Each structure stands twice: as C-alpha cells, then as structure tokens.
Amino acid sequence: MLFSVEAENGNLEGLRKQDLSDLGFLERQNLQEWAIEQPQILGEDLLIITSEYANFEDTRDRLDILALDQAGKLVVVELKRDRADRTTDLQAIKYASYCATLTAEDVQKDYREFWSSREDTELTPESVGETFIDFIGEPDSLTTSSDGWAEFELDQKPRIVLAAGSFGTEITAPVMWLIEEYGVDITCRRIEAYEHQGRVLLNSQQVIPVAEAEEYMTKRREKQEKQQQRSRRPAAINALLERKVLRPGERVRFDPERVPGNANQDWNEDDDFWWATVTGDTGQSDNVRWDHDDELYSFTGLTKEVLHELVGRDRDEALNGYKYWCHPDFDNRTLSDLRNSETTGADRGDEPTSNK
Incomplete structure (x- = not known):
C-alpha cells in the first residue's frame, strides 16, 4: 500500500490500489506505450527493439514488446493491464522460442523498421549499428559489418519479463518451477496504480524472483556473460x-x-x-x-x-x-x-x- 504525507501538517493518507481498467487506461494504447517510452517501468534500462512484433513464420501471434538488455540479451516482454491470465507465461515462453532463432542483424533490422515508422524518419543501418554498440557499452570492442550493422552474438535463450497488475498461483507456481528447476530467466513485475490529487501514481515492483533468489541468479548471469565475453572477437x-x-x-x-x-x-x-x-x-x-x-x-x-x-x-x-x-x-x-x-x-x- 502507498501512503501520502502532507508536508505542512504531516497528515498521513493511505492510497487504495486500483485496476488500470477502472481508471480508464488500456493495455496497448497506455501500458504498452509507457513501457516503450520509459522502459525503466520494467525495472531496468532496456533498448526497445519493436512492439506488436509479428514476424514469426506460420503464425499470427504478436509479441507485446521485444527489447535488448545491456548484456546483449533479448528480452521478451508480455504485458497485462490488470491480473495476468492463466496463459500469460505460456504465451511468453512461446514468443521466446520464436525469438531464439533471431540474429543480431535481424533485431537491428526490426529496430530500424519500428523506430523509422514511429518517429517518421529513415534510420540508416550505420546509425542503428552505432546505437546498439553504444547501448551494449562496448564501443571499442564491437565492430560493424560492411553494411553498418553491429556485430555481436545473441544466444538462444531470451529472457522473459511478465508485467501485470497482479499474479495468481496459476502463474507464480509454474514460473518459480521453471526458474528453480530449469534456470529459465523469467521476471514477474507487478505494476500497481493509485489515484491521488488528480494524478495516477504507478508503482512497479519485482515479485518474482524474490531478492534472495535474484542475487543468486544475477551472479549466475554474470558468470555466463563473462564466458560469452571471452568467446567474443577481441577488441x-x-x-x-x-x-x-x-x-x-x-x-x-x-x-x-x-x-x-x-x-x-x-x-x-x-x-x-x-x-x-x-x-x-x-x-x-x-x-x-x-x-x-x-x-x-x-x-x-x-x-x-x-x-x-x-x-x-x-x-x-x-x-x-x-x-x-x-x-x-x-x-x-x-x-x-x-x-x-x-x-x-x-x-x-x-x-x-x-x-x-
């Protein structure tokens, strides 16, 4: 629960959590747009590649958001305005399997298409390649191809981020099982809404994995990233x-x-x-x-x-x-x-x- 304190008299007021739907917000036009413009709502700095991604062979499925983290890993983001339904985790796993075949050049082309259309401009492969290199944080270690695309390796295990107003056991139980038994990198973030003095306040909080498990997973990711860095081309x-x-x-x-x-x-x-x-x-x-x-x-x-x-x-x-x-x-x-x-x-x- 969030609380508001009046600066002048110190009065404390509890704010009641509300569903985004009750406040008139929509999943695609609002929540998805917020995540595209401010990826930090998902808990970290992400490079948004595209949204409503549908470049999957033989399927009409659409992924809410595809992003890249600063370690150079793909991040599949599935959004639910209020409570996550019982198939949210399966949807995300399916999308992750689709994206596992993408190459670095593929995602840069998707980024170019999405942001060129969104900002009504024509991004060049070179400018996109430089953006990716700068975001990953190794401008003097990574190079670009003759076409201008950044050259880096994508592994076959995209991360998954589920963001919703709440999660039931039909989601939390299988997610924890996948994390603990198979090491699948899944994060659940609860996005809560509170109305206060004519404004809507959003609170984004990671609920799975819990802090202790996240520390362990972070150390394991760091180990994997170091191994990947050693396998990359020399600076x-x-x-x-x-x-x-x-x-x-x-x-x-x-x-x-x-x-x-x-x-x-x-x-x-x-x-x-x-x-x-x-x-x-x-x-x-x-x-x-x-x-x-x-x-x-x-x-x-x-x-x-x-x-x-x-x-x-x-x-x-x-x-x-x-x-x-x-x-x-x-x-x-x-x-x-x-x-x-x-x-x-x-x-x-x-x-x-x-x-x-």
Missing part, C-alpha cells in the same frame, strides 16, 4: 595491435571524407588537429594520443571530441570511431576496414608514411 584495438596493423608511435589521420560539410575548419594534412599517435595501450581510454592537444583517448572518444569541436556534435551520441581514422601505410584504408579484413603488418606499403 578492435587488440586485434589491430596483435596483427601489427597498428604499432606504438605511428600516426593515423582523420578521414577527410568524414569531415562534416559544416565543419568550422578545413582538413589540412599539415595540421596536427587531423592526426593522432598510437600508444600501444589497450585500456578503455588510452589507445591513441591526439596530436592537437597531447591528451589520451580511445578511438571512439577521440572521434567524438573531434566532431564536437568541428560542429558541436553531442559527445554522448553513438558512433564507431574506427570508421573515422585512416592508416597511411595501408593506402589510407580506415581502421574499421582493416579490423574487419585479414590484413596484417606484412601488408604495409614499401615506404611508411605515418611516422612523418
């Missing part, structure tokens, strides 16, 4: 250094073709603003030293800084920095191109030019 900087495409002390240049048309200065080969020196380090922000200010950055961090100075671009916007820097010793190919190829240091030009 771009590591791969380029290991293959001796990059060597400590040599210089790379900003791609002239990537300079924005409205930049406040022109590209000039003799200007240190457009050059950076490789450090040989592989931390998160010490891979390259900008010749312009002698400060250390990651390639992505440096690119964001360059574009911010050129056109005031928001430093928080996603991008793949390796696409913006060229290596003079490899016919000025971008570092992204070199990372995604089989190129090694043995393929350098006869006359190195990057250490000028």
Whole structure:
C-alpha cells in the first residue's frame, strides 16, 4: 500500500490500489506505450527493439514488446493491464522460442523498421549499428559489418519479463518451477496504480524472483556473460595491435571524407588537429594520443571530441570511431576496414608514411 504525507501538517493518507481498467487506461494504447517510452517501468534500462512484433513464420501471434538488455540479451516482454491470465507465461515462453532463432542483424533490422515508422524518419543501418554498440557499452570492442550493422552474438535463450497488475498461483507456481528447476530467466513485475490529487501514481515492483533468489541468479548471469565475453572477437584495438596493423608511435589521420560539410575548419594534412599517435595501450581510454592537444583517448572518444569541436556534435551520441581514422601505410584504408579484413603488418606499403 502507498501512503501520502502532507508536508505542512504531516497528515498521513493511505492510497487504495486500483485496476488500470477502472481508471480508464488500456493495455496497448497506455501500458504498452509507457513501457516503450520509459522502459525503466520494467525495472531496468532496456533498448526497445519493436512492439506488436509479428514476424514469426506460420503464425499470427504478436509479441507485446521485444527489447535488448545491456548484456546483449533479448528480452521478451508480455504485458497485462490488470491480473495476468492463466496463459500469460505460456504465451511468453512461446514468443521466446520464436525469438531464439533471431540474429543480431535481424533485431537491428526490426529496430530500424519500428523506430523509422514511429518517429517518421529513415534510420540508416550505420546509425542503428552505432546505437546498439553504444547501448551494449562496448564501443571499442564491437565492430560493424560492411553494411553498418553491429556485430555481436545473441544466444538462444531470451529472457522473459511478465508485467501485470497482479499474479495468481496459476502463474507464480509454474514460473518459480521453471526458474528453480530449469534456470529459465523469467521476471514477474507487478505494476500497481493509485489515484491521488488528480494524478495516477504507478508503482512497479519485482515479485518474482524474490531478492534472495535474484542475487543468486544475477551472479549466475554474470558468470555466463563473462564466458560469452571471452568467446567474443577481441577488441578492435587488440586485434589491430596483435596483427601489427597498428604499432606504438605511428600516426593515423582523420578521414577527410568524414569531415562534416559544416565543419568550422578545413582538413589540412599539415595540421596536427587531423592526426593522432598510437600508444600501444589497450585500456578503455588510452589507445591513441591526439596530436592537437597531447591528451589520451580511445578511438571512439577521440572521434567524438573531434566532431564536437568541428560542429558541436553531442559527445554522448553513438558512433564507431574506427570508421573515422585512416592508416597511411595501408593506402589510407580506415581502421574499421582493416579490423574487419585479414590484413596484417606484412601488408604495409614499401615506404611508411605515418611516422612523418
């Protein structure tokens, strides 16, 4: 139960829980829209891929919301405005089985289609790929394909989130059994509504698994994520250094073709603003030293800084920095191109030019 306290006199008032249906709210037009616009109502930061998803072969079923969590796992979300009915868990399991066959490129295409239509714009594969890389949180570890899509692995076990006004034993009993006996990753969240002074207050609370079980499951997920991270391709900087495409002390240049048309200065080969020196380090922000200010950055961090100075671009916007820097010793190919190829240091030009 929620309580309201008047600041002036300290009077306490209990607020009675109400069904969303009694307050005139609808499942799709309201609850679903709230979850799309504010995924935190589901208890965590999620990247919403699509809603009313129906790209399942030989079925007309529609998934309420498909999302991605920051560990790079798909999340199947099933919403019920009031009490979850007895088939809610089965619906979600069915949708999870359908989504288990999706690839990273599949979900990015679905994201592009959904958000392009929703925001009445045309997202490019490159902008979508950068959004996914930035959300997963490994901008210098993940790369993009030649088409612009982010390259990462999706496992075959999507998570399930059930969100409803209440849950009966016909849902809680099988969910707990699936969690405890088979390790299925299912979360039940109760979304309660309270009317107070002309506003409706929402309280989102996780009811399954309980806190003690969640701690255990979190540790197990962390172990699985670490195992998955070890199986991923090495970070771009590591791969380029290991293959001796990059060597400590040599210089790379900003791609002239990537300079924005409205930049406040022109590209000039003799200007240190457009050059950076490789450090040989592989931390998160010490891979390259900008010749312009002698400060250390990651390639992505440096690119964001360059574009911010050129056109005031928001430093928080996603991008793949390796696409913006060229290596003079490899016919000025971008570092992204070199990372995604089989190129090694043995393929350098006869006359190195990057250490000028």
